[in-house]
Amino acid sequence: MRLHPLAEQFASVAGAYEAGRPDYAPAVVGALAAELELDSHAAVLDLAAGTGKLTRALLHAGLDVVAVEPQAPLRDLLADSVGAERVRDGTAEAIPLADASVQAVTVADAFHWFDQPAALAEIRRVTRPGGGLAVLTTVPDWRGTSWAQAVGEVMRRARPQHPHFDGPPWQEAVRAAGGWREPREIRVTTSQPTSPDVILQYLASVSWIAALSGAERTDTLARLAGLVSTGETPAELPIHVTIGISTRLPGTSASERRRAGSDRR
Numbered sequence: 001m002r003l004h005p006l007a008e009q010f011a012s013v014a015g016a017y018e019a020g021r022p023d024y025a026p027a028v029v030g031a032l033a034a035e036l037e038l039d040s041h042a043a044v045l046d047l048a049a050g051t052g053k054l055t056r057a058l059l060h061a062g063l064d065v066v067a068v069e070p071q072a073p074l075r076d077l078l079a080d081s082v083g084a085e086r087v088r089d090g091t092a093e094a095i096p097l098a099d100a101s102v103q104a105v106t107v108a109d110a111f112h113w114f115d116q117p118a119a120l121a122e123i124r125r126v127t128r129p130g131g132g133l134a135v136l137t138t139v140p141d142w143r144g145t146s147w148a149q150a151v152g153e154v155m156r157r158a159r160p161q162h163p164h165f166d167g168p169p170w171q172e173a174v175r176a177a178g179g180w181r182e183p184r185e186i187r188v189t190t191s192q193p194t195s196p197d198v199i200l201q202y203l204a205s206v207s208w209i210a211a212l213s214g215a216e217r218t219d220t221l222a223r224l225a226g227l228v229s230t231g232e233t234p235a236e237l238p239i240h241v242t243i244g245i246s247t248r249l250p251g252t253s254a255s256e257r258r259r260a261g262s263d264r265r
Contacts, residue, residue, distance in 0.1 A: 020201025
């Protein structure tokens with residue numbers, strides 16, 4: 001299945017994505033694991049893993065993680081950081097894992113790119129009954145800078161229609177899919193070191209900036225660089241992570257039907 005045209009742009013900015021996007025603090029993974037009742041070494045799928053920002057945090061917490069990422073430039077950085085044996089080529093709509101093979105599936109800043117009904121069917125297939133889904137949304141808080149309003153205006157003017165901003169919330173897709181408990185959300189706020197260069201790498205990694213034509217992209221990034229580099233940036237900024245949680249109800253996956261048939265014989 002072809003990726004969303006904007007999502008395809010991440011392949012061209014993999015280095016900027018790794019350098020500019022925030023890391024996930026231990027508190028985020030701790031909250032996620034507590035909400036999903038994950039034991040140490042629980043099997044977890046990090047879906048649409050990108051360069052491995054969340055994958056690495058999950059591994060550092062002692063979880064047994066396999067990461068699926070469809071775009072080779074991102075996947076190469078991911079494999080370099082977590083080991084090729086943990087990385088698979090695949091999409092949310094065709095997950096290359098067996099039925100009921102993981103206790104949880106995580107999706108960090110990517111659920112909006114999916115064909116959501118198809119992806120949720122696949123996520124449910126690979127998740128064990130009682131296992132869970134965590135949908136993470138990460139928002140750097142730039143309000144402590146002198147340039148936040150001006151940069152935000154440039155970004156808003158450049159943004160085309162985008163599924164994260166213009167599509168329905170993830171909860172609606174989960175409710176419509178069936179087979180999942182009522183979704184809920186928690187929020188974790190931490191802070192991370194930053195610098196003007198990190199901010200500019202972040203901006204360069206944004207899908208709709210990466211999708212601009214060559215000259216327009218160059219001009220837009222130059223304008224953003226002028227705003228950030230001449231302004232004031234604190235040494236640390238808050239990072240807000242919203243963690244959406246839902247757990248899988250028992251149902252009629254192929255593996256469950258097979259087990260039920262075996263039990264009746």
